Amino acid sequence: MSKKIGILTAGGDTPGLNAAIRAVGKAARGTYGMHVIGFRDGFRGLVENRFVPLEGDCLSGILTVGGTILGTGRDKPHKMNIAGRVQDMTDAIVENYQSNHLDAIVCLGGGGTQKNALRLMEKGLNVITLPKTIDNDVARTDTTFGFDTALGIATDALDRLHSTAHSHHRIIVAEVMGHRAGWLTLGAGIAGGADVILIPEIPYAVDKVSAAILNRVRHGKNFSIVAVAEGALSVSEAKAIAEVEREREEAQKKEQRRKAKERLRALETARSGHTLRLAERLEEETGLESRITILGHLQRGGIPSAGDRLLATRLGTACADLIAQGTFGVMVAARGESYEAVPLDRVAGQRKLVPPDHPWVRSAREVGTAFGD
Ligand code: F6P
Numbered sequence: 001m002s003k004k005i006g007i008l009t010a011g012g013d014t015p016g017l018n019a020a021i022r023a024v025g026k027a028a029r030g031t032y033g034m035h036v037i038g039f040r041d042g043f044r045g046l047v048e049n050r051f052v053p054l055e056g057d058c059l060s061g062i063l064t065v066g067g068t069i070l071g072t073g074r075d076k077p078h079k080m081n082i083a084g085r086v087q088d089m090t091d092a093i094v095e096n097y098q099s100n101h102l103d104a105i106v107c108l109g110g111g112g113t114q115k116n117a118l119r120l121m122e123k124g125l126n127v128i129t130l131p132k133t134i135d136n137d138v139a140r141t142d143t144t145f146g147f148d149t150a151l152g153i154a155t156d157a158l159d160r161l162h163s164t165a166h167s168h169h170r171i172i173v174a175e176v177m178g179h180r181a182g183w184l185t186l187g188a189g190i191a192g193g194a195d196v197i198l199i200p201e202i203p204y205a206v207d208k209v210s211a212a213i214l215n216r217v218r219h220g221k222n223f224s225i226v227a228v229a230e231g232a233l234s235v236s237e238a239k240a241i242a243e244v245e246r247e248r249e250e251a252q253k254k255e256q257r258r259k260a261k262e263r264l265r266a267l268e269t270a271r272s273g274h275t276l277r278l279a280e281r282l283e284e285e286t287g288l289e290s291r292i293t294i295l296g297h298l299q300r301g302g303i304p305s306a307g308d309r310l311l312a313t314r315l316g317t318a319c320a321d322l323i324a325q326g327t328f329g330v331m332v333a334a335r336g337e338s339y340e341a342v343p344l345d346r347v348a349g350q351r352k353l354v355p356p357d358h359p360w361v362r363s364a365r366e367v368g369t370a371f372g373d
Contacts, residue, residue: 003028003103004035005323006051009068010042010075010109010116014132014146015304016312018062018069020108023316024130025059031317032324037100042073043116046105047080047089049096063309066302068108077116094123104323108132110144111351114331118348126328129344130315134300137181139350140342141333145315148307150177150299151187157295158192158225165223171213171282171290172225175275177299179231182354184299189227189369190360196224196370198278200231201354202361203238204372206278210285212370222288228275241267315339 005028009017021038028034036054039045052058052070062069075081080089097105104126107117110133121127131138134150154176165172174194176185182199189197196212198204213224233241244267248260275292283290304312311334318339319332330341354361365371 002033002035003323004037004101005104005106006037006039006046006097006100006102007054007070007106007108008039008042008046009070009072009132010107010113011072011133012074012110013067013072013300014110014134014144015066015149015300015302016145016308017067017072017108017132018065019304019309019312020130020132020145020316021054021069022059022062023313024106024319025054027317027320028323029055029059032320034103034320034323038070041071042075042109043077043089043093044073044075044080045071046096047075047077047082047092049099051100063313064303066304074112076112078119090119090123093120094125097125102126104128104328106130106319106323110135111138114138114344115348117331118344121329121344126323127344128319128322128328129331129347130312130319131331131333131347132312134184135178135181136183136187137178137352138331139347139352141331141347141352142336143311143334145304145308145312146300147183147187148311149302149305150184151191152305153299153302154184154188154227154295155191157293157298158188158194158227161225161293162193165225165291169222169288171223171279171286171288173275173279173282173290173292174225174227175292175294175296176227176229177295178229180351180353182229182232185227185229185232186354186358186360186364190364190367192225192227194225194227194369195221196226196372197364198226198228198232198372199354200229200233202356202371202373203233203235205235206281206372207285209278209370209372210282212372213282213286213288217286217288224288226278226282228278232274233271237267237271 136147279290
């Protein structure tokens with residue numbers, strides 16, 4: 001009897017998701033004769049049993065389309081808001097998996113999705129995942145689809161900001177997505193020739209950023225581009241967050257953990273608007289007029305790059321091969337020209353951050369880029 005699989009996309013949307021849905025679906029149907037259905041809006045669709053058959057022509061014409069034809073969401077199966085009440089819905093998922101006679105569920109997502117997929121695996125479901133996110137921070141994969149497209153968009157933005165910063169002799173601070181990981185800011189900062197790159201993994205001091213900008217002025221360059229990650233931290237912010245995180249980890253009692261979590265949230269909230277405040281401080285300290293540009297969701301929208309289409313197709317077809325072989329409980333990681341099936345428990349709960357001595361960081365420093373450290 002032919003196998004039946006479900007596909008869902010979860011977390012933030014990412015260019016290349018449709019290319020991946022197409023690849024899994026076409027290979028599963030065409031090469032292995034499987035039936036394929038797609039669940040709507042991430043894990044919520046699986047809980048509410050909302051799905052569409054991915055048969056006929058519906059996988060055609062989507063390779064180049066941005067977003068996800070299935071819709072997505074940030075719901076967690078074990079903590080889902082149902083009519084205003086947070087509930088564990090994993091049993092409902094198991095029921096729907098069984099009532100649909102599924103042989104596997106394919107989850108396309110980032111770090112959060114890997115954790116949710118592991119939970120479903122622990123409930124006995126055949127789960128397999130693909131790594132997607134513009135942040136490139138999923139552990140144990142060379143890269144994730146979505147990153148290359150976002151990198152192109154952010155780099156293009158920095159290129160465009162250069163000419164206006166240069167014409168007006170201004171500092172332009174460009175905020176790039178990435179709350180915890182600085183890959184996108186670092187990559188775009190290098191490719192777009194940013195003069196200063198600020199990422200969460202390398203805490204910065206504003207006076208060092210100003211000093212780097214003033215040093216450029218002394219060399220006749222009276223404009224600067226600062227690429228700052230959403231989650232970039234000053235030295236004091238990084239210290240405060242690290243302390244509370246340590247307290248949370250060491251907390252013996254639930255109440256202590258809750259309080260630490262609340263304090264972390266307050267520290268995060270206090271950081272909102274940090275890009276504007278940084279630009280204001282740089283203006284004060286350097287005497288150069290400053291402007292900010294927040295690239296935001298532009299970085300996630302539109303057509304996927306050729307690189308992301310290729311990666312999503314490679315990983316998607318590998319996923320169908322693994323399902324046909326009966327390999328489950330793994331993420332299909334990109335490894336060189338090929339792929340590797342990495343056990344989900346080695347991926348979930350991990351995050352691939354930029355090592356401060358990463359070769360990209362070293363190259364950036366060697367071409368004179370400042371990190372504010
Ligand atoms: O995870 C991808 C990402 O784009 C991050 O870079 C960003 O911090 C976050 O999602 C934004 O999430 P949302 O679109 O839910 O506001």
